[in-house]
Amino acid sequence: MGKGKFKDMYLGVDMGGTTVKIGLVTEDGQLFATTTIPTVEYTTESDCAKLAWDLSTFARENLADTLGVYKIAGVGIAIPGVVSKRNPDLLPNIRLNFEMLHNAMSYEFPETNVVYINDANAAGLGELWQGSAVGAESLLYITLGTGIGGALISHGHIITGFNGAAGEIGHLNVLPDGRECGCGGHGCLEQYASAKGVVKSYFEFKAEAGDTSEYEHDPKHPSDSLSVFEAYADGNEYAIRAIQTFSEMLGLALSQAACIFDPHMILLGGGMAGSADVFLPMVVSSYKEHSIKPVRNTEIRKSALGNKSGMIGAAYYALSKNSTWE
Numbered sequence: 001m002g003k004g005k006f007k008d009m010y011l012g013v014d015m016g017g018t019t020v021k022i023g024l025v026t027e028d029g030q031l032f033a034t035t036t037i038p039t040v041e042y043t044t045e046s047d048c049a050k051l052a053w054d055l056s057t058f059a060r061e062n063l064a065d066t067l068g069v070y071k072i073a074g075v076g077i078a079i080p081g082v083v084s085k086r087n088p089d090l091l092p093n094i095r096l097n098f099e100m101l102h103n104a105m106s107y108e109f110p111e112t113n114v115v116y117i118n119d120a121n122a123a124g125l126g127e128l129w130q131g132s133a134v135g136a137e138s139l140l141y142i143t144l145g146t147g148i149g150g151a152l153i154s155h156g157h158i159i160t161g162f163n164g165a166a167g168e169i170g171h172l173n174v175l176p177d178g179r180e181c182g183c184g185g186h187g188c189l190e191q192y193a194s195a196k197g198v199v200k201s202y203f204e205f206k207a208e209a210g211d212t213s214e215y216e217h218d219p220k221h222p223s224d225s226l227s228v229f230e231a232y233a234d235g236n237e238y239a240i241r242a243i244q245t246f247s248e249m250l251g252l253a254l255s256q257a258a259c260i261f262d263p264h265m266i267l268l269g270g271g272m273a274g275s276a277d278v279f280l281p282m283v284v285s286s287y288k289e290h291s292i293k294p295v296r297n298t299e300i301r302k303s304a305l306g307n308k309s310g311m312i313g314a315a316y317y318a319l320s321k322n323s324t325w326e
């Protein structure tokens with residue numbers, strides 16, 4: 001390979017509530033190297049500079065191993081929150097000063113385009129590029145984690161909405177006068193179908209039954225839905241009802257979303273998608289029950305890339321911004 005004939009490599013960064021996932025992604029979507037660092041508050045210049053330094057060091061060290069075959073052609077950063085010029089401050093899950101971060105990134109990557117994207121949008125793009133949704137004309141992607149995120153993608157384009165809030169399916173109302181939600185509303189999907197929601201349901205059903213006994217699969221923290229799935233496998237009745245509630249509410253919300261967007265495919269990702277084999281048939285059945293006829297057979301799948309989809313999608317976003325694709 002002659003001089004100046006670099007191959008493009010992209011840095012995909014997925015900023016989560018507890019860890020920042022960092023991946024070098026080739027232009028054909030293969031993960032070349034990955035690492036994670038703990039998330040801190042990015043509200044000072046020094047913390048932002050440290051993150052930018054960590055990213056450039058990771059890139060430099062791994063690219064050095066390729067003996068100059070690759071160069072960084074773009075950086076994509078996925079952020080949990082609304083990424084919009086209109087609402088730059090709405091970042092509920094991490095503390096971040098966007099301007100400070102961008103200044104630090106520009107300093108470490110002066111020649112490189114650095115782009116920012118909502119984390120659910122990034123994960124959806126990742127699945128479209130390399131995961132379960134390859135070839136989908138349009139996609140509704142839902143992250144089921146501590147909270148619920150959503151992405152709408154049509155013909156490769158993310159639909160962000162006028163205010164940057166398109167796809168916020170977590171706040172669809174599934175139960176009038178239901179549980180209070182952080183958004184100020186009541187009965188939002190997130191209160192029943194997020195990890196926290198499932199744990200809430202479990203303890204609510206247990207309390208209703210007046211059951212004060214301790215059980216080995218009782219959730220250990222507010223978003224420990226994994227324990228509820230263990231209890232479900234164990235035949236525990238509160239867990240069964242919690243997972244049924246989760247599936248019913250999720251299917252209902254998806255059917256409402258399909259009325260408006262009618263996606264080619266619906267994809268379920270996020271931490272809870274790891275238990276999709278348990279709940280997917282129930283979600284599909286609730287979806288079919290509530291949906292209008294033209295969208296009744298829309299396919300609902302689980303994500304293929306798991307927690308790598310955000311990194312890969314953020315890298316793809318950087319790639320797409322460097323090309324004539326948009």
Ligand SMILES: [Zn+2]
Nearest residue numbers: 171181183188
């Ligand atoms: Zn809400």
